Amino acid sequence: MEKYFLSYLDILEAEAIHILREVAGQFERPALLFSGGKDSITLVRLAEKAFRPGKFPFPLVHIDTGHNFPEVLQYRNKLVSKLGERLIVRNVEDTIKKRGLKESKGKNASRNALQTYTLLDTIEEFKFDVCIGGARRDEEKARAKERVFSIRDEFGQWNPKLQRPELWSIYNGRINYGENVRVFPISNWTEFDVWNYIKRENIQLPEIYFAHGRNCVVRDGQLLALSEYINLSDDDIITNKKVRFRTVGDMTCTAGVESNAGTIDDVINELKLSRTSERGETRLDDKTSEAAMEDRKKAGYF
Amino acid sequence: MDILRFTTAGSVDDGKSTLIGRLLYDSKSILSDQLEAIKKSTKNNGNGEIDFSLLTDGLRAEREQGITIDVAYKYFQTSKRKFIIADTPGHFQYTRNMVTGASNSNLSIILIDARNGVTEQTRRHSIISSLLGIHNLVICVNKMDLIDYSETIFNQIVEEYRTFASKLDLKEIEFIPVSALVGDNVVEKSDRMPWYKGKSLLHYLEEVQVKTGSELNFSRFPVQWVIRPGNNGYHDYRGYAGKIISGIFKKGDDVFVMPSGFNSTIKAIEIFGKDVEEAFAPMSVILHLSDDFDVSRGDVIVKKDNKPKVSTDFEAVVCWMDTRPLKKGNKYFLQHNSRLVKCVVKNINYKVDVNTLDKLKEIDSVNLNDICEIKIKTASPLSFDGYKRNRANGGFILIDENSNITAGAGMIKD
Known part of the structure; x- marks a missing residue:
């Protein structure tokens, strides 16, 4: 029997590939949401495993807030040209102008919430019926409740009380006109699993995931990368620290952690010792209230 | 681990x-x-x-x-x-x-x-x-x-x-x-x-050692997606992408494609560009067959020595999950792994009292959270195993044609 034993990473990988192929088989116009973070980079590898030597049955879509780490954009462009797949970029900046949206002001101003508008406009523009995302259930307690195939109404909203039961490995992607679906193939992966997979697969990541010297602004005990997008005030302290980033979001709402980890193995070792969750440690966008993620999802967020 | x-x-x-x-x-x-x-x-x-x-x-x-x-x-x-x-x-x-x-x-x-x-x-x-x-x-x-x-x-x-x-x-x-x-x-x-x-x-x-549900003797591979690049040196490439839901496949195995029943042999098993000699559940792989015929999403590749049942008529225990009741004569979409067919409820055999296990007969309708046994007829044949023999190939969902919600979960009887 031992001969027919799969390790947990192989099981998770097989499950994710199965989900990606279900998307290809069930939908007319899928898209893969690509942020340049480690989770969406993992999705790209899984898509290669699911569809090569064929082309991906979907384009990559990047909702660009304009506040990205430059290293991540360089990485994105390199990856896409290597893959030979189509990349669609839509800018939050354009949405703001077109719709006359107000940007949040003040010290902790961020375009996080505005991404939802651009995302929904992009879905409308290309008539995507499904968007694949890299969200994981271990990230956050509202995400822990979300299905792999998560149905959104015509306003892009998640209704946690009306979720379809999801049984075995049978995914129901049938929708009514105007609805669309968000699919999360790595729902059952933890942060650890993602790192172990990146290691096993020898996947290149943007440099910001590894320790590097950087000028940071200290806010509420968190280290924000100093950039032109941050509104500085007189009492802000700027300091040079050796940091790495555990998640990749906007420069305005993603904090670094002090670290000496220069390789994947170093990062995994630091993670083993860490007593904080990745979003808790590094995301300012989740801290606004206890139900911050649930509320954003109900409004159409990833 | x-x-x-x-x-x-x-x-x-x-x-x-x-x-x-x-x-x-x-x-x-x-x-x-x-x-x-x-x-x-x-x-x-x-x-x-x-x-x-x-x-x-x-x-x-x-x-x-x-x-x-x-x-x-x-x-x-x-x-x-x-x-x-x-x-x-x-x-x-x-x-x-x-x-x-x-x-x-x-x-x-x-x-x-x-x-x-x-x-x-x-x-x-x-x-x-x-x-x-x-x-x-x-x-x-x-x-x-x-x-x-x-x-x-x-x-x-x-x-x-x-x-x-x-x-x-x-x-x-x-x-x-x-x-x-x-x-x-x-x-x-x-x-x-x-x-x-x-x-x-x-x-x-x-x-604890648990039964994982992957039955080694029931080799089943529902096709999810056909890979046909059609260019760059892949003109004749035709790979069947899917997940082995149960059992084992080896290169050279005699197989049937269900429900049509065509037989062929496995020419190659491919995992991310590499050929392997064998693969087993729950691996996601690409299978290549020696013969060229029309195989598409919803077909199941199975080993010759242990075929699934193929039928349009079967009985199943169903847990009802919709607020709209299940009634005799109702039509639904039935999704069984990667296969989607229309079906009609021919009869409600009985409802189970989930506290006593008693079987309540002569039931007109089944409501949210009820568990019942029904007779189903599908518009085209399914290839399935009884749920008790092989969980991976015996479960299905019923989808409401109008609202598209998942209305019921079914387990096919032997």
């Missing part, structure tokens, strides 16, 4: 959330900022103790009402195993969520309050676990601290449960006396119950 997927069912009163919280907390899987967040809101609720249910009750409505509404998935690992918990609500009105959680689990944990013994809820959880083909059950007799760690009471509950469970199809039942609140026998063995010779719950979960 492997993965154990288990489900827990029960209400807050049973101490289910406390038990999960205890497992996560004592195995150091709750991180400090998560604990801080819980402490903060526990403070808001005004009592001093840490309320672990706030870990799993992730929705605003759940926290407001103090109940679990939907399945929450939690992840933890020890040096021996990775665990995926599907934490499900216990109330009757959420039976469908319990079924959902159980459908992907290999083991169920059922909590019994030592002061109350076996209750209606205990029976319902056990029956659902049995129906869904879960063979391993752990009965945690909780709140032992409130009955002075009495061996006599524990033994009475074990006896009572065994009598009831003899009617069910459960292969392995383990009884563990615990106090989730204090932590007795959850992660560490407790010295307050020297009469208990078994393992702590966590220790048991780390070591």
